[in-house]
Structures are given as C-alpha cells and as structure tokens.
Amino acid sequence: MIKTLKRKFKKLSIPQYIALGFAMTILIGGILLSLPIASRSGEWTPFLDALFTATSAVCVTGQVTLNTAAHWNYFGSTVIITLIEIGGLGFMSVIVMFFVFLGKKLSLKQRLILQDAINSEKLSDSQYLIRYIIKFSLTVQLIGAILLSIDFIPRFGLWKGIYFSLFHAISAFCNAGFDLFGNSLEGFTQNPLVILTIGGLIVFGGLGFIVWHDLLHYKKNKKLLMHTKLTLVTTLSILFASFLLFWLSESRNGTFADLPLHLQLVNYLFMAITPRTAGYANVNYAMVSSMGIFVTIILMFIGASSGSTGGGVKVTTVATIFLYVKGKLHDEEPRFQNRKIPKDRVVKSVMIVFIGLMVVIGASLILLITETIPERYGIEYVLVEVFSCFGTVGLTMGLTPDLTAIGKIVLIIVMFAGRIGLLTFFLSFGGRSEPKEPLIRYPEGNLLVG
Template structure:
C-alpha cells in the first residue's frame, strides 16, 4: 500500500508571519471579536441585536481609538456594552501585544526574540535593548495617569450624576482621553459641549490627551531628564513641534471663534482661552469637542482638518501622520531652499531613510483620505452632503480622531465600510499595513545610473 504524499501549500499561498503582519492581523481579530460582543442584545439598551455594520464600526472606532460613532454611546449601549467599548479602547490604546506580553510575564514565560521584535514594532522602538522594561513602564505610566485623571473627573461628575455613575463616568472618560479615543457618555452626540465652562473637566481631559500624545519613549526621556542637551533628537523634535502646534492652533482658534455667538462668542475671556486650547489639543487626536463643530467658522474647520491630519507623535496612542513626519518634511523644504544636502535640526543631520519614510507616510496618508472621500462622495452625493464634511469625516477616520460634522450616523453602508478601512489603516499605520500585505522584497542587485528630472 502506497501512502499518499504529503500535500504542501503552493508557494504563493504561504504567508510569512513577520512582526508587521502579526500586528495588523491582531488588531483585525480584536476588532472582529469586539464587533460580535457589541451585536449581542445584552449590549444595547433596547435589548435587541445591533446591526453588524454598526457594531463593527463602533468596535473599529474603539480599538483604533478614533471616536467616530454611528449610534450614541451614552444612550444606545448598556453598561455591559459601554464596558466592552472602554475595554477595547484600553486594548487599542496600549496595543494588544502589550497585554499579551504582560500575560506571558505574569505566567513566568520567557519572551524570545520573536516576541521582542513584535514589541519593538508595536512601540516604534529604535532597538531591542530594554524592551520588556519599557513595556512595564508603559503599563505603569498609563494606569497611573489614568487613575489620577479619573479621580479628578470624579469630583466633577459625582455631583452631576450621583456616586455610582460619577465614578464610572470618571473612569470611562479618563481612559478615553488618555487613549485619545474621544468616546463620551454625555448622550445625544453632544460630547463635552454641555460642560464647556467647567474648566476642571476640560483641563483634565486635554492634559490627558496631550500627555499621551507625546509618546511613551519621550516620557521615558523626560522621566530620566538631566539636561536638555541629553535629550535625543527625536524627543526635541516631538516636544518643539507639539508646543508649536498646541499654542499656535489655540491662538488661531481664539481669533477665529472670538466673536462667533454659536461657539465662544458669549463666553468669558478665560473660558474662551480654555476652549481655544481644548479645540487645539483635541484634534491631535482625541475626538472630544467642547464647542459645536458644524457651528465653527470655515477657517476653524479647515484648521481642525489640518491638525487632525498631523496628529500626535510616534509611539503614542495618537494617530495621524505624526509630528515627526511633518517636521521632517518642513526641515527638508528649508534644506532645499538653503541649498544644503541634508535637513538639520538641533545640531544634528537627519538621515535620508527618515526623510523617505516621512514622505511615504504623508503621501500614503493623503491617498487614504482621498480614497475614503472619493468613495463617500460617490455614495453620499444624493444626500446633498458637502464635500467639506466628507473630507472632514475621512480625515477624522484616518487620523483616528473622532471629530465629526454630524453626518456619520446617516451615511450609507458602503461609506461606513470605507470609514472602517480608514480607521484601521490609520491606527495600525499605513506603512505597517502595506508591509503586512506586501511580499518581502530582496534588495536590488543592480544600481542604475542616475537620471535628471525637472521639478517645479
């Protein structure tokens, strides 16, 4: 009797599970699991099954820490559903690999090179040295800051809604803010517009957003700070760009909305300053809003789109193309104008690989925003939705922000699917997703002669 030969998969069907593919697939599986849980009748106030597309949309928005919603978080979901959402936000903010690593460490398992490479990819770390120590630091820092934020928010929410709900509100909004998610429990899609004169709530929320948006590696350097000259080029670039965007954006919002009676016109001077700072910080990339987005001036909405697209910093819970990418492109432009060979910052030369990667991130990001907008414009044309609102929505999805001009609940199935894809690409990272989908290339064996191309 002849035994059958071992059947092997064709070479083209074999998939090498490298770190970027594991990360991309891991996020997708968590999103699917969250969508199935949110479909259950126990998750909705009405006790009925929530449509799969809406459940999947909310799960994607939570895991990708975006904040765009098709159903109101405060009124549609039960406490079970809300707890599923905040759990997905925490997993998405820290990254599922963090929880897998912690589980392995607590069980006494030794992490090998493969697991360490995955953590390096997940945190955008420059090397493997001290990666497990960094994971412990990230988790401790995250829970510590979230706890502090929750306690402060409880002092404001408990007098509003009572002890039980006030404690839950404090925890939920602290996690949502630190993870840059933008989900809220205020109800009726109002976000924080009903408490926009409460300086403690707004200050706490925007502090949590700003802290997490810097990136964990930067905070490790700040924690071990000895002198500004000892900070890495990455930390200096992140801090300087972030400060410029926050205070520059706040100044412009203050000017644009100062006399707008529909937003900040009737507020006191101090409330205008607070809300201007909040409007500058939250697009990068949390999704809370304290003033009505549709009622903002056109200049403010355009500024919000720009800030959303830029986003936070690498290795953080924020999305967007990141502060380092936009600053590198700006420095490259200065380099060309000055006739120098390499962009420079803080007495250091920026390597060509970083410039190429920054350029790729920006181009891919624009491509995703354009693609999502194109799909939505085709399917939403009959609804009379403005192009500006579609671009706003698409940018918010890609940059995992969650701010909206209010059209998300009413868009069609295909538009929701396009926004889901935009959120996924934005959270996992456009380069990570493309690398996960592509086959590994071998280095070119031929160096072609240089050619000249006219530019400009």
Template sequence: MLSFLRKSHWSPPRILATGFAAIILLGGFLLTLPFTSRNGTTTPFIDAVFTATSATCVTGLVTVDTGSHWSIAGQIIIATLIQVGGLGFMTMSTLFAIVLRKRITLKERLIMQEALNQGSIEGIVRLIRKVLIYSLSIELVGAILLTVRWSFDMPLGKAVFFGIWHAISMFNNAGFDLFGQFGTPFVSFTGYVEDPIVNFVVMGLIILGGIGFIVMSDVIDYRLRRKLSLHSKVVLSMTTFLLIIGTIVIFVFEFTNPKTIGALDWDGKIWASFFQSVAPRTAGPNTIDLAALRQASQFFIILLMFIGASPGSTGGGIKTTTFATLVGAVAAMIRGKEDIVMFKMRLHRERIFKALTITMLSLTLVVFVTMALSTTEEHPFMMILFETTSAFGTVGLSLGLTPQLTVMGKILISLTMFAGRLGPLTLAYALGPRAEKELYRYPEGKITIG
C-alpha cells in the same frame, strides 16, 4: 496569542494587522449581542463592527450614541477595546507574559518594536513595562480627579464609573463619551465648555497620551540623565508649537462667531479655543458645536488631524516627527543646505524618505476615500473631507456625517480607521510581498524638478 506568534512565520506588520482585525471582529460580535444594548435588542452587525473598529483603533467616530444606545455591559466592552487598542495588543500580551513569567522570544520583541515604532529591539521589554506603569498611573489619577468633579453633578457610583471610563477614553485618545445618556445624543463635553477642572484634566490626559510613551519615559528619566533624546526634543517642541498655533487660529477665527465661542466670556473663549486645539491631536471630544465653526476653522482642524499625535503614542495621523522632518526638508532646500539639522543633529536620509513615503501614502488614502465617499454620500464636500481625515487620524471629531453614513460609507470609514491606527506604511508592509534585497543598482539619471 503569544504561542501563535511563536509558531507564525508571518512578518511583524502582518501579525499586527491580523491581531487588530481579530480583536475588532471579536468586539463586533460581542456588541451584536442583546445584553450589550440599553433596550435589549440586537445591534445591526455593521454598526457593531463600526463601533468595535472605532474603539480598537481609538478613534471615537460612532454611528450610534455611546451613552444612550449601549448598556453598562456594552460600555465596558467598548472601554476594554479602547484600552487594548490604545496600548496595543502586544503590550497586553506582554503583560500576561510578565505576570505568568513566560520568556519573551525574539519574534515577539520584533513585533513589539513594530508596534511601538522603535528603531531597535534593545530595551523593548523594559519600555513595555514602563508603558504599562505610566498608562495605568495616569489613567488612575485622571479617573480620581474626574470622579471628584462629577460627584457634584451625579450620584457617586455613576461619577466613579464616568471617571474611570472617560480617563481610559481620553488618555488613549479615543474620544468616546457617555453624556448622550442624559438626553441629547452626540453631545460630547459641550456642557463643560467653561469648566476649568474638566477642561484641564481631559486636555492633560489627551496630551500625555499623544506625546508617546518614549517621550514620557525620556522626560521622567531626565533627572537622572540630565538630557533628552532628539526624538523627545522634536516631539515636545512640535507639540507645543501646534497647540499654541491651533489655539490662536481658532480663537481669532471664531472670536465673533456667536454659534461657537462668540457668546462666551474671555475665560470661556480661551478654554474652548485651547480644547479644540488639543482635540485634533487624535482625541475627539469637543466642547463647542463643530458644525457651527467657520469653514476656515474646520479646514485648519483638518490639517491638525492629518498631522496627528507622535510616534509610539495612542494617536494616529502622519505624526509630529514626520511633519517636522518635512518642514526641515523644505527649510534646508530653501537655504541651500544638504542636511536637515535639528537641535544640532543631522537626520539620516532614510528618515527623510520614510517621512515622504508616509505622507504620500496618507494623502493618497485620504484623497481616495474622500472621492469615494463623495460618490456614496449626499453631503457637502467639507463634511466628507473632515470625516475622512478624522477617521485616518483616529481622531473622532465629527461634523455629524457618521451617524448618517450609508452601509458603504460605514465600511469605507471603518477601513480608513483601521489603516490610520496601523499606519499606512505598516499596512503596506503587511499586505505587500516580502521585500527582497536588490542585487544591482541602475545608473543615475537626472530630471528637472520645479
């Protein structure tokens, strides 16, 4: 991979898009082989590619149940795709380069910068090393805790496999689970809705994977520098705000719904509400039946999925910093201020334009795919919008539409997951013509707004 990057004259966004596409196709091919299915038959190519796309794009939407359809070999392939997709193939390529003591070129540093959504290449290799150390350490701790808990429910060997597999899936915000092999497909974590250990560990893995490696590095280094960057402050404050608001909204809307949290005791209600506030941060597991949620709750989850995780993380969506910038722009306009100020620091106008561009491209994608699916799929509009937003935000939460999709529907959702993982702006750069510097500017004009 690194030798190809050195010879390639493509732009970093185009290399990223091509790299992810190549990994998806390879994974899809492997998943069509008979030994990857539990019954030893060949999986249809469209379902294999859909699963590979969902795993590589760390989404979690599936057309076949992961636990009951795929063999151990197939599940290992899926977990590998999740790990590569979550950390990014450039991170994995860098790992091999470091191990083999190969020099990392400027071209490769630029691609890493694009992959991690960084403003410069300064310290990018050092950040990659931290990404690998933090990720593997967090996954190891999560795997141990889950193994200990599940060793009470299943044989130790299976508990170890489940612990490692789900730690990878949850930290990378993929949302895949294996519990369908116990009899009920697509069951996710509903059997552990009131289990404090499983809830705490899974939510911790999701949150840590969703805040981003830059923030993790910043927080760990805080004891040395005694300060956090503006980026980390915005991410942590917005993440906390969304988690609290999400928990309150779901708790209030579903409090009397006997099909969701209404039948649970107070502890169960709080755990379930908090879990379903965390899951839309681009993870995808659920502890209650999402199809049984009131429509107000479903629509609110759609909003959370659209916002998604934070930059430089394993998650998708427009990102928390983009949402914070838009909120700041609205607040500044209402107060008659020229600048967006956060934590006593002013944002550059280029950041504002980028936030608006990402939001409009994302909204356009979601609207277009939703309209297209409304034509190809005979299902309620809310279900289609929910599934589309889940695919774009690489979340994986589902109201049950994905297993019933037509071939065209599977293709549309696969493309949406791909666009959501790369980011609409990166994908636009990859597909668009090479930008040329403008040699002149037009005279300024005025139009009436509002």
C-alpha cells in the same frame, strides 16, 4: 488543518502579525457588541454597526454610527472601554501583561513584533518599555479619573460618577473620544475642571511613551533624546499656532460669545488640543467657522506623536519634512540642534505623508459618490469625516450616523490603516520592510519638475 494554520501563522511577517492582532481584536469586539446583552434595548445590534464601533474603539477614533450613551448599556460600554485600552496601549501590551502574570518569557519573534509595535530602537529595551508603558498609563489614567470624579460624583452619584470618571479618563488618555454624555463635551464649556482635565489627558497620551520616559528620567540621565526634543518643540509650536488661529477665527465667528473671556480661552485651547487625534468636541462642529474647520482638518492629518496612543502622520514626520525643505533652501543637510537627520528617515516621512494623502483623497472620492451632503454644507462635510477617521480623531459634522454601508466599510479601512500605521498596513499585504538590492541599475534620465 491546525498544523497547516500554525505553519502559515509562523511564516507571517512582523507587519502582518501586528495587523492580524488588531484585526482579531476588532472582530471579537464587534461580535460582543452585536449581542443583545450589549444594547439598552436588549436587541441584536446590526453587525456592521457593531464592527464599526469596535474598529473605532480599538483604533481609538471615537467615530460612532450609534450614540454611545443612548444605545449601549453598561456591558456594551465596558466592552468599548476595554477595546479602547487595548487599542491605545497596543495589543502586544496585553500579551506582555499576560506573560508577566504567568511568569513566562517572550520568544524572540514576539520581542521583534513588540519592538516594531512600540517603535523601540533596541530589542533589549522593548519588554522593559512595555512594563513602563502599562504602569505610566494606568497611573495617569487613575489621576485623571480622580480629578474628573470631583465633578462627576456630585453630578451623577457615587458609583455612576466613578464609572464615568474611569471611562472618560481612559478614553481621553488613549485619545479615543468616546463619551457617555450623548453630545461629547458640549455641555461642559463652562466647566474648566472637566475641559482642562480631559485636555491634559489627551496631551499626556498624545506625546508618546518614549517622550515621557525620557522626561521622567531627565534628572538621572541629564540629557534628552533628539526625538524628545523635536517632538516637544513641534508639538508646542503647533499647539500655540492653532490656539491663536482658533482664537482669531472663532472669536470673529462668535462660537463662544456667551462665555467670559477666560472660559473662551480655555475652550479655544481645547479646540487646538482635541483634533490631535482625541475627538472630544466642546462645540458642534457644524457651527464652527470655515477657517476653524480648515485648521481642524490640518491638525487631524498631522495627528499626535510617534509611539503614542494617537494617529495621523505624526508631528515628527511633518517636522522632518519641514527641516529637510529648510535645509535644502539653505543648501545644507537637514539637521536639528546640530544633529543630522538620517536620509532614510526623510524618505520614510515623505512616503508616509504621500501615502496618507492618497488614502484620504481616495476615501473622500468614494464618500462623495456614496454619501448625501445636506444643502447647507459643502465638501467639508465629507472631508472632516475622512480626515477624522484617518487621524483616529472622532470629530464629525454629522455624517457618521447617516453613513451608507459602503461609507462605513471605507471608513473602517481608513481607521484601521490610520491606527496601525500606513507602512505597517501596506506591508501587511506582503511588501518588504527592508529594501532589497536591485539586480539591474538603470541610467538616469532628465525630467522637468516644478
């Protein structure tokens, strides 16, 4: 029996290894969170709720059916933050840490899985990049925790303040959005230290490890990768545009009317940052304007950068499609700063966006059937939930705690697909990662489109 399982395990494809690794981590986390020692009441937590929480943590989403601050004790919240760290850095990072600690080397198969998991171009760079990712992540998280402790230690006391600082620094950097306050960051709108620190950690985690490695080695290399340049240009453009849109929509809506101008600007900026897969809320989204909700949904679908702790279809995916369309309109090849964009990257980008749309449309249709929408809300009540889970964001208009069993299962699948990547998710069911040469070629046919 064991030998049969080992043979089957060895035959798994790389996408299947990645999907199985995340699934096993989620299952173990769900079992631990369901135990009485994880809840404040000392009672068993329904397994579906525990599994939903574990999925949300590993997939760095932040969507919760149970209030994190009210339901889980220190053991439960420590399990959650551990799952967030594993999910944010990737389960392969943990395996590498374990092998390095034991002084062992990774096998070729493990290095191939590692290369695919972190989107590394070169197999030889993968193990080095993982070590860099771990060092960089822990350093940034520690700096973030120190900054947060300036406010949290006087507010909560020494040990609780340190724990809260570490928890929220890890959660923010990994773009998870879990909080121990009960109402996310709604109570910190007048606290620029906390808002800007959390926002900065979200940006650091969302830019991607490859980008930061490239930036930090710029002085030595004297050049930046095309990926880094495109990521920075697209990220800054989206951030600036969304900041202006939130300023326009929420100033008219009076969302932060009780705050002075400089604090309003800080909170508008945070609203532009957090939908990029982070999920921390500095406002009750039930009170946000219709335009603000629409912009939030778009940002959640786009998500963060490739090779980062965030989800979504990724900024470079959207940028690639934009450059392709722009090139076609001018009868030119798609390019960026005099560099041609490969055709296979364009095709892959279109596939990711198309599949992403199909996933959120399908999930939305199911939830519109199974869930009850309060009278004062419309379709956005469900759409925010679905797009939030797909982009591993964690923002909600209030539906999550009232989800039906079917709704929870659907969103668990959506979060899982959003975290491991759409192509990896579907290839894990047995598809081919590389297209095979067709045995039969068919003649072209005419078709009217547009």
